[in-house]
Structures are given as C-alpha cells and as structure tokens.
Amino acid sequence: MPAAPDFPPAPDRAPVKRALISVSDKTGLVDAARVLAGLGVELVSTGGTRKAIADAGLPVKDISDLTGFPEMMDGRVKTLHPVVHGGLLGVRDAPDHAKAMAEHAIGGIDLVYVNLYPFESTVAGGADYATAVENIDIGGPAMIRSAAKNHGYVAVCTELADLEEVLAELQASGTTSLDLRKRLAARAYARTAAYDAAIGAWFADAVGEAWPRRRAFAGELVQTMRYGENPHQAAAFYRFANPRTGVATARQLQGKELSYNNINDTDAAFELIAEFDPAAGPACAIIKHANPCGLATGRTMAEAYERALACDPVSAFGGIIALNGRLDAATATEILKLLTEVVIAPEADEDAVALFSKKKNVRLLTTGGLPDPLAPGLTFKSVAGGFLVQGRDDARLTAADLRVVTKRAPTDEEVRDMLFAFTVAKHVKSNAIVYARAGQTLGVGAGQMNRKDSARIAALRAADFGLDLRGSACASEAFFPFPDGLIQAADAGCTAVIQPGGSIGDQKVIDAADERGLAMVFTGVRVFRH
Incomplete structure (x- = not known):
C-alpha cells in the first residue's frame, strides 16, 4: 500500500x-x-x-x-x-x-x-x-x-x-x-x-457467464425520502440505468411525494397487473402491504375495479390500485370514493386527471405501457454481509401445462379460473392461497406459517364480504404437504384446485380430492414469494 x-x-x-x-x-x-x-x-x-x-x-x-x-x-x-x-x-x-x-x-x-x-x-x-x-x-x-x-x-x-x-x-x-x-x-x-x-x-x-465472480449494481438517485419502512430508518430511491417499465419510470401527475412503502407496494401492484394482457380486457389490482387484496377483470375498467374492490373493501382502504389500461373518468369517479394512496396505470385521460386534481394528496402515476412479464431480469435481496440474486419469476402457465391428477377432469371454465387464481397467487406472500371465479378473486390468504391457515383465512375473508366460494377454483403457490389444506378449501366450496405437486404426500392429497369430487391439476411449477 x-x-x-x-x-x-x-x-x-x-x-x-x-x-x-x-x-x-x-x-x-x-x-x-x-x-x-x-x-x-x-x-x-x-x-x-x-x-x-x-x-x-x-x-x-x-x-x-x-x-x-x-x-x-x-x-x-x-x-x-x-x-x-x-x-x-x-x-x-x-x-x-x-x-x-x-x-x-x-x-x-x-x-x-x-x-x-x-x-x-x-x-x-x-x-x-x-x-x-x-x-x-x-x-x-x-x-x-x-x-x-x-x-x-x-x-x-x-x-x-x-x-x-x-x-x-x-x-x-x-x-x-x-x-x-x-x-x-x-x-x-x-x-x-x-x-x-x-x-x-x-x-x-x-460471454454467457450467468454468475460472474464479481457483480456490481449501480443506480441513479431519484429521490431521498423523509424516512424508510419506519420513521427511524433513513431511505432513498435509486433507478437503474435502463430500468424496466414500472414505478421507476413512471411519471407522477399529482399527489404527495412517494414514500418508501408507497414505492414498494406500487411496484408489487404494477408487476401483478402486468400479468394481465390489456388485449384480453380491463383488469384492476388492489394491493395492501405488498399483497393483493383484490384483483378482477371486467367489461370496463370501472367494472374491473368494482369487482376487485368487492374481494376485500376493508383492506383496500389506504391501498394501491393498478390498472392494465387507461384510467377513465368513470373509473376515477369510483376510485376516489375510497381513501387510496397511489393509482398507477399506463395512461389516464384528461377527465380522469381533472377529477383526481380535486384530491391533491392522491398520487397518480402513468407509465406509458406495461412491462413484459416474460422478459428476463434479476431480482435482489440484501442479507447481512451480502445480497442474494436470482432471475425474475417469469413463470407463465397455459392449459397445456396442467396435468390432471384426479378422477374428475376440470371443466374449461374451471381451467380458466385455476389459471387466473394461480397467476394471482404468484404475487401473494407465501404461504399463499387464492380463491377465484369468473375473473375475480374471492379470497386471499397470505403469509401464513402453514397452508391450512392460509386456506382458512382466505375463506373467512370471502365470508366476511358475502362472496360465495361454491364453484370456485383454489390456487396454492406451493404443494399441499398434507390433505388438511385441501380439505379446508373443499369445505369452503371450491371445486377445482391448482397446485405445483411434488410432495411425498401427493397421493394422500389426491385421494382427499377424489373423495370430495374435486378436479385437481399439478403445474410442476412452484411460485414462492417471500
């Protein structure tokens, strides 16, 4: 030296x-x-x-x-x-x-x-x-x-x-x-x-070196924040040189400065809504504390919002709303009836912006488009003394990817519901259970230490808000290790179950499904989100 x-x-x-x-x-x-x-x-x-x-x-x-x-x-x-x-x-x-x-x-x-x-x-x-x-x-x-x-x-x-x-x-x-x-x-x-x-x-x-001996990441300061996840934590927001379309590239049309938690939750909401192609119709996601509390499709964006809100209007209070298409005046009118922190959409029409201007504190962001959910990329997580790096979860399932494991095969309608529910479950903190029917989440159970509790909590939420789970599909983002979680879902009224499979207890779970006349498919794909 x-x-x-x-x-x-x-x-x-x-x-x-x-x-x-x-x-x-x-x-x-x-x-x-x-x-x-x-x-x-x-x-x-x-x-x-x-x-x-x-x-x-x-x-x-x-x-x-x-x-x-x-x-x-x-x-x-x-x-x-x-x-x-x-x-x-x-x-x-x-x-x-x-x-x-x-x-x-x-x-x-x-x-x-x-x-x-x-x-x-x-x-x-x-x-x-x-x-x-x-x-x-x-x-x-x-x-x-x-x-x-x-x-x-x-x-x-x-x-x-x-x-x-x-x-x-x-x-x-x-x-x-x-x-x-x-x-x-x-x-x-x-x-x-x-x-x-x-x-x-x-x-x-x-040169095809997926995991180089040394890896460096760099970002450009976007803003410093009053505090981080909690008031005693300092925080700032940085943007990569060529960022993925989303909260880092969004234009804020109005509202208070985004907080650390706002940005984290808005990112979760926009990444979820990006899974739903606007060509297939309007879709709306509502996020609270990085977890979906409602997602739905509709004939109009306003209908998609109303159906998403119906899943859990209590948790939606003070939440984040993401749309997969244009925010119009009709949708804006409905959204503004609820206390909302952030609304993010690819675009917003002049009438919708004018309505939002009457609520000065609500943050309205436009992105100009949706990110490609299948695009490659990396995600990062800090640990003491280092960081973990992994590829983005770009799993995307079709009906052809599903393997029927029960005596009863699902109907075409049940297949659609299962794929919808599994897509949402991919964005719910593990352990995750999602009930859905006809392009609408009916109950979401997130972040529990066992899968049975997630299934029970999701069913309780549906009951709290008068949503009937009979005939619904149930998605589990990882396998059922025991029949108890599946039995909980069946007792709640679901008729079709989608899960990765791969547990040593798979046969017992399949037998339990057959005993109750359920259709169940294995995906072979686990979508944990911690």
Missing part, C-alpha cells in the same frame, strides 16, 4: 485557469463554454466537442496542441498522455510535482468536464457486440479518476448539473471551494463505478 506523501494541505479556494472539456452529450455545452471563456478560462477540447465550441466562435485549443500528438487509432488515443494526466494529477503546492511540471512543460488543468461514451444507452438499444465494445470509454474514465483523485486542486464534472454548480461558484468568487471539489470527486467516482458496473454486467451476459 503506497504511503501517503507529505503534501501541503489543499487550498480552500482554487482558481480555474484551464478547463478540459470532452463530452458525448453536448446539451448546454456552448452556453457553459461561453461562461468559462468570459471568465478568462482557457478551453481545451477534443474532436466533436472542440468543433462545437469553435463553431460558436469561442477560442478553444485542441488536445493535440497540448500533447504534440494527433488523435489516432480512430480516436482511441488522444488524452492518454503525461501532459494531460500530469496536468490533472500534479499537486500544485508540492515542490517535486511543481518541478516536474515545469521541466516537462506540463500546465495544470483545473477543471474537467467529461461525460462518457453512451455505453448504457447503446447496449439498451440492442447494439451488436462490436458496437458495444467501441462505446466503452477509456480516456474519459481515466481523466475523471485522475481529476477526482487530485480534487484538492481540480474540479471534476460528469454531468451538466455538476458544471453549473462550478460555474455558480466561479461567477461568485472566481474560485472553487474545497467542499465542492470533494463532493464533485465523490460523484465522479460513483459515476465511473456505475459505468464499469454496466460494462461488467453486459460482458458477463455477452
């Missing part, structure tokens, strides 16, 4: 005499360059950035004027030079550094503004391997890291917002503060770390 040299303390205020600018995103570039030039800062740039500044009539040097070398190898080599990195890393007040800079004619670079080749957006757009590799920036991260290390003298910016902070200080005092330079350095290292994380993840996929 290198010992820390005995450098003089960094100055509290540092002047900016020379700025090196090299950006792929040129938004705001000319205006910023004009301010710097007006402050007497010498501008040095590369390629297209230099041309954009020069075309605006501003004085700017080419990087080759400093290095004495032309850009070469298709631009791969232009800033990787001692004159550049010496100008960035030289500690101005250290005698040895100052002597080396003088001997080799290395001028200090006091400000760096670099945003990187757009690797993340390039691969998100489906670029081929060679194009992706060519969009891996080398010189940019090197300059950013050099400037960030020498933040005692150099201000480093990786976004226009960073540069605007620097310009504000320069216009006010002609110098940058050490506090700002430290904050900029921290952001800079986070940016290059995120960039490298994206490259590492892409490369692992490209």
Whole structure:
C-alpha cells in the first residue's frame, strides 16, 4: 500500500485557469463554454466537442496542441498522455510535482468536464457486440479518476448539473471551494463505478457467464425520502440505468411525494397487473402491504375495479390500485370514493386527471405501457454481509401445462379460473392461497406459517364480504404437504384446485380430492414469494 506523501494541505479556494472539456452529450455545452471563456478560462477540447465550441466562435485549443500528438487509432488515443494526466494529477503546492511540471512543460488543468461514451444507452438499444465494445470509454474514465483523485486542486464534472454548480461558484468568487471539489470527486467516482458496473454486467451476459465472480449494481438517485419502512430508518430511491417499465419510470401527475412503502407496494401492484394482457380486457389490482387484496377483470375498467374492490373493501382502504389500461373518468369517479394512496396505470385521460386534481394528496402515476412479464431480469435481496440474486419469476402457465391428477377432469371454465387464481397467487406472500371465479378473486390468504391457515383465512375473508366460494377454483403457490389444506378449501366450496405437486404426500392429497369430487391439476411449477 503506497504511503501517503507529505503534501501541503489543499487550498480552500482554487482558481480555474484551464478547463478540459470532452463530452458525448453536448446539451448546454456552448452556453457553459461561453461562461468559462468570459471568465478568462482557457478551453481545451477534443474532436466533436472542440468543433462545437469553435463553431460558436469561442477560442478553444485542441488536445493535440497540448500533447504534440494527433488523435489516432480512430480516436482511441488522444488524452492518454503525461501532459494531460500530469496536468490533472500534479499537486500544485508540492515542490517535486511543481518541478516536474515545469521541466516537462506540463500546465495544470483545473477543471474537467467529461461525460462518457453512451455505453448504457447503446447496449439498451440492442447494439451488436462490436458496437458495444467501441462505446466503452477509456480516456474519459481515466481523466475523471485522475481529476477526482487530485480534487484538492481540480474540479471534476460528469454531468451538466455538476458544471453549473462550478460555474455558480466561479461567477461568485472566481474560485472553487474545497467542499465542492470533494463532493464533485465523490460523484465522479460513483459515476465511473456505475459505468464499469454496466460494462461488467453486459460482458458477463455477452460471454454467457450467468454468475460472474464479481457483480456490481449501480443506480441513479431519484429521490431521498423523509424516512424508510419506519420513521427511524433513513431511505432513498435509486433507478437503474435502463430500468424496466414500472414505478421507476413512471411519471407522477399529482399527489404527495412517494414514500418508501408507497414505492414498494406500487411496484408489487404494477408487476401483478402486468400479468394481465390489456388485449384480453380491463383488469384492476388492489394491493395492501405488498399483497393483493383484490384483483378482477371486467367489461370496463370501472367494472374491473368494482369487482376487485368487492374481494376485500376493508383492506383496500389506504391501498394501491393498478390498472392494465387507461384510467377513465368513470373509473376515477369510483376510485376516489375510497381513501387510496397511489393509482398507477399506463395512461389516464384528461377527465380522469381533472377529477383526481380535486384530491391533491392522491398520487397518480402513468407509465406509458406495461412491462413484459416474460422478459428476463434479476431480482435482489440484501442479507447481512451480502445480497442474494436470482432471475425474475417469469413463470407463465397455459392449459397445456396442467396435468390432471384426479378422477374428475376440470371443466374449461374451471381451467380458466385455476389459471387466473394461480397467476394471482404468484404475487401473494407465501404461504399463499387464492380463491377465484369468473375473473375475480374471492379470497386471499397470505403469509401464513402453514397452508391450512392460509386456506382458512382466505375463506373467512370471502365470508366476511358475502362472496360465495361454491364453484370456485383454489390456487396454492406451493404443494399441499398434507390433505388438511385441501380439505379446508373443499369445505369452503371450491371445486377445482391448482397446485405445483411434488410432495411425498401427493397421493394422500389426491385421494382427499377424489373423495370430495374435486378436479385437481399439478403445474410442476412452484411460485414462492417471500
């Protein structure tokens, strides 16, 4: 480990005499360059950035004027030079550094503004391997890291917002503060770390390495929160570089700031409703504490909402509502009769938005579409000292996937009900039991330590709200280890059962189903959700 040299303390205020600018995103570039030039800062740039500044009539040097070398190898080599990195890393007040800079004619670079080749957006757009590799920036991260290390003298910016902070200080005092330079350095290292994380993840996929030796994830801050899951916990919300359509990409049309629990529950609601293709008709999900308390389809969105609400109107109070299609005025009118935290939908019409505007605290989000429930992806869970990573649960069943194991085969209607119930059960915390009929949940039992209790609680909820379970389908997201849970469901009135199967007690459960005249199918697929 290198010992820390005995450098003089960094100055509290540092002047900016020379700025090196090299950006792929040129938004705001000319205006910023004009301010710097007006402050007497010498501008040095590369390629297209230099041309954009020069075309605006501003004085700017080419990087080759400093290095004495032309850009070469298709631009791969232009800033990787001692004159550049010496100008960035030289500690101005250290005698040895100052002597080396003088001997080799290395001028200090006091400000760096670099945003990187757009690797993340390039691969998100489906670029081929060679194009992706060519969009891996080398010189940019090197300059950013050099400037960030020498933040005692150099201000480093990786976004226009960073540069605007620097310009504000320069216009006010002609110098940058050490506090700002430290904050900029921290952001800079986070940016290059995120960039490298994206490259590492892409490369692992490209070479077919499902579980690389090292895995890094990076997110961009969306918002800090008043608190987390509970008031004594701090929290913030981060978004991935190329996020899946959902709460991270949603546009908030109105309402209070989203809380930690709002975002968690809204994500659960939207992931559930994405299972229901809008081409098959309107569907509505109501979520409370990350569990469905009602889901239904309908001829209209308003009808879907009313049927979903009927499953458990008590739990729906203060819940999250997700729609698989447009929020219209008729549906908005019904939703606003209930205290609701968040409504999320692909879109909302003007009349619905106008109605919501009368309830200022209700959060209304639109996403522009639904995510593909079959798209690959990863999910993460923290544990003490590490994190678990797994593929998204993209299980999707059809009638052809079901294996009838009882003497009685299910009717076509029962098959539809079973598939509907199993799809909902996939989004209920384990142990999960869901009763459903005709595109409507009738009872949901969630998060119990045994399956019999989940079946009993789901039936009790149905009874509480006057919903008849006779002729319903019952879905269990994992196998029944004993007949007791199935018997509980049969006694409640269900006539068809869908479950994964695979228990050593399967035959006893099948026998119990046959004794009661039930139709039962095995899926071979378990959909635990903890």
